[in-house]
Amino acid sequence: MSQQQRIKIARRIAEEFEDNQIINLGVGIPTLIPDYIEGKDVYLHSENGLLGMGPTPEEEFVNMDLISASKKPVSVETGASIFDSSDSFLMIRGGHVDVAVLGTLQVDETGEVANWAVPGQNILGVGGAMDLVAGAKKIIIATMHTSKDGTPKLLKKLTFPSSGVRKVDMIVTEHAVFEFKDEKMFLIEVLSDITLEELKEITPASYELSTKKLIRV
Amino acid sequence: MKKLLKLEHFSELIKDGDKLLVGGFGLSGTPLSLIDEIATSGKKNLTVVSNNLGEKGKGLGKLLVSGNLKKAIGSYFTTNGDAVNAWSKGELEIELVPQGTLAEAIRCGGAGIGGFYTKTAVGTKLAEGKHKMTFDDGDYILEKAIKGDVALIKALKADTLGNLIYDQTGRNFNPVMATAAKLVIAEVDEIVEAGEIKPEEIVTPHLFVDYVVVTKYVKEGGRYVEPATTN
Numbered sequence: 412m413s414q415q416q417r418i419k420i421a422r423r424i425a426e427e428f429e430d431n432q433i434i435n436l437g438v439g440i441p442t443l444i445p446d447y448i449e450g451k452d453v454y455l456h457s458e459n460g461l462l463g464m465g466p467t468p469e470e471e472f473v474n475m476d477l478i479s480a481s482k483k484p485v486s487v488e489t490g491a492s493i494f495d496s497s498d499s500f501l502m503i504r505g506g507h508v509d510v511a512v513l514g515t516l517q518v519d520e521t522g523e524v525a526n527w528a529v530p531g532q533n534i535l536g537v538g539g540a541m542d543l544v545a546g547a548k549k550i551i552i553a554t555m556h557t558s559k560d561g562t563p564k565l566l567k568k569l570t571f572p573s574s575g576v577r578k579v580d581m582i583v584t585e586h587a588v589f590e591f592k593d594e595k596m597f598l599i600e601v602l603s604d605i606t607l608e609e610l611k612e613i614t615p616a617s618y619e620l621s622t623k624k625l626i627r628v
Numbered sequence: 629m630k631k632l633l634k635l636e637h638f639s640e641l642i643k644d645g646d647k648l649l650v651g652g653f654g655l656s657g658t659p660l661s662l663i664d665e666i667a668t669s670g671k672k673n674l675t676v677v678s679n680n681l682g683e684k685g686k687g688l689g690k691l692l693v694s695g696n697l698k699k700a701i702g703s704y705f706t707t708n709g710d711a712v713n714a715w716s717k718g719e720l721e722i723e724l725v726p727q728g729t730l731a732e733a734i735r736c737g738g739a740g741i742g743g744f745y746t747k748t749a750v751g752t753k754l755a756e757g758k759h760k761m762t763f764d765d766g767d768y769i770l771e772k773a774i775k776g777d778v779a780l781i782k783a784l785k786a787d788t789l790g791n792l793i794y795d796q797t798g799r800n801f802n803p804v805m806a807t808a809a810k811l812v813i814a815e816v817d818e819i820v821e822a823g824e825i826k827p828e829e830i831v832t833p834h835l836f837v838d839y840v841v842v843t844k845y846v847k848e849g850g851r852y853v854e855p856a857t858t859n
Contacts, residue, residue, distance in 0.1 A: 458727065459653045459797050473850035475656055476798030482654040484850065493796060495803040495831075496653070496679075497735040500728025504748060528753070535715060535722055536706035537754065542728035545748040576751035576767070 413555075416585035419602060420553050422447045423583050424512055427551060429453075432509040433462070433502075435543060438481050439514035440553040454488075456508055458539040460499045463491025480539065503539065504546035511547035513540070513579075515554045517564050517571050520616035522578030522591040524552065525571035534572075544575040556584035557613055565589070565616040586610060589618060600626040629788045633813065633839040635661055639669035641811060641839075642778060645698075646671075649734065649776035649805040650678040650688060657798030658687045659782040659815035660852055661844045667694040675699040677734070677774055679727060679801060681711045692720070701774070703727035724754060729771050731804060736773035738807025738836075743772040779809035782843075783832065786816045787823070790837035791830045799831065806836040813839045817847070 421443035428434060428451050435456045436444055445455065445466065455464040458480045465486035473484040487493075502508055515526040524544060528534040544550065557563050565582065582589040587610060588600035596618040601610065642648070652658030663682075666674070667690045674696050681700055682688035691697050692710040699721040705711040714720035725733065726748050736744055745768035749755045759770040781802040783792035792814055794802060806812050814837050845852040 457797070459656070459800050461797050470849075474796060475851045477796035478654070478656050482656070487796075493799060495799050496727070496731035496801045497804045500731050504728050504732075504746065533706070533712055533716065534753075535712055535724065536704040537724055537726050538704045539727040541726040541749045541752060541754065545746075545750070546728075572753050573751055575747075575749065577747075 416555065417443060418447075419585055420555075420583050423588065423602060424551055424553055425449070425451075427581070428510065433507065435503065435508050435511045435547060437511065437513040437540075437543070441512040441514060442481060444512060444553075456499075456502065457485070458496075458499050458503060458542075460494050460496055461485070461487070461491065462494075462502075463488040465491070500539070500542050503542050506546055506548055508543075508547045510549045510551060511543040512551045512553050513543060515552045515564065517566055517569050518552055518554075518579060518582055518616070519566050519569045520596045520618065521594040522580070522596065523569060523576070524550075524574050524579050525569045526574050528572045530571060541574050544577050544579075550577070550579040550581075552579050552582040554582065554584055556586045561613075563613055563615050565614050567615050567617065586613075590621070595619065597621045598625065629819065629840070631790045631837065631840050632819070633841050635665060635841050635844060638662055638813065638839075638841060639665045639671065641813070642666060642669065642671050642674075644671055645673045646777040647675040647677065647775075649774075649779040649809050650676055651779075651781040651800065651802035651805050652682070652687065653679055653797070653800040655682055655687045655852075657782050657794065657800045657802055658682065659780045659813075659843075660687060662780045662813060662815050662841065663687055663690060664844075666696055667691055669696070671696050673698040675701065677701045677730075677776060679730065680704050681708050684708050684710050699723065701725060701730075703730050726754065730774070731801060733771055733774040734801065734804045734808045737775035738804060741773055743770050745770055774808065776805070776809035777811065779805045779812045781806050781812065781814050783814050783816045785818050785820060785825065786814055786837070786840045787820050787825050787834075789822045790814070790834035790840055791822070791825055792816070792832035792837060793825055793829055794831055803832050806832045811839075812837050813841060815841050815843050817843055
């Protein structure tokens with residue numbers, strides 16, 4: 412069930428992509444997305460220094476010096492390029508990456524994201540999360556609507572440390588799609604059989620119904 | 629070849645308390661042989677600047693076991709349980725830096741630039757205590773350049789002058805680190821005659837490289853293994 416929901420999120424996000432976009436996919440649900448980008452020419456950017464990342468190779472072609480940001484073996488697409496870490500983050504920070512799809516711990520109702528640290532736990536890893544939040548042209552959050560124990564993730568205010576002041580553009584969960592405009596959150600699609608009342612109950616963040624016709628998929 | 633260094637003489641170039649820039653992303657593009665030498669050298673109080681500390685018991689992870697480290701500066705240590713434990717027990721200092729800030733700080737260190745303003749981490753815990761500036765398009769924080777005493781890098785191939793090329797994404801932090809330390813030592817799989825690597829293919833020009841060491845590891849099935857374990 413949960414894997415089906417994760418795939419639903421991945422599929423829905425893939426619909427957002429446009430031809431010729433440069434896309435950076437974070438860890439977690441975003442890693443499922445490449446299987447669902449059908450018929451679109453997009454270029455996957457990996458922050459360890461690769462543009463034109465391809466699928467997992469057959470075992471005989473594995474080279475652990477050709478890996479993704481999740482440190483898994485990958486292949487290269489025709490026309491791929493390889494560069495060092497400073498150029499890779501120049502691309503990210505400098506606004507040359509069109510879309511970053513990120514997992515998250517929490518998002519608040521203005522679109523501020525917390526996706527690197529949990530209070531009270533050791534804070535020993537940030538990776539490229541803050542660079543992507545600061546620099547990608549469009550940020551889409553891929554997340555389950557609540558954490559495993561049912562704790563809401565879409566909140567009025569973050570309780571976990573922020574990843575930056577830059578606001579995200581869209582959230583896709585197994586239940587709904589939200590868009591942000593001028594730091595306001597709008598429900599634009601319902602993706603499950605959840606009622607609007609039930610959705611409200613698991614979503615402490617305030618949101619408005621989109622002025623466009625609300626789509627129920 | 630002037631710059632050729634024997635692996636067994638390498639650790640003589642390292643002093644207690646040195647700050648080492650060590651290339652790699654996880655174990656990819658990591659100078660595994662040089663790290664092994666440090667692990668058995670008895671050197672103390674080293675600071676390592678590297679994206680990660682390898683993996684548990686592998687790559688830089690070995691230096692946690694052998695007790696050479698005082699401090700680690702990098703972006704992601706959570707996946708190495710030994711690093712988390714050493715930090716919890718107060719045996720290891722950790723300075724967390726966003727990955728892009730780390731790369732740019734090292735690039736500046738090698739480029740004669742003292743620091744730079746970035747929008748990464750503005751408004752977060754990692755910006756605390758850092759100078760803030762408002763530019764036309766928003767707020768930025770000041771990050772200082774990073775330089776090392778010694779850079780340990782991993783390349784695929786050197787020529788006899790010390791020009792380097794890298795294997796795929798094993799390039800990662802290695803080219804910037806090669807510019808930012810007083811002494812730069814490159815571990816390579818192979819040394820070829822000058823001229824065999826075309827000028828337009830060279831990634832790290834030889835002026836950055838002080839010594840070249842041939843790795844003791846061999847690549848099998850796409851992974852580096854120690855020859856002793858492969859028969």
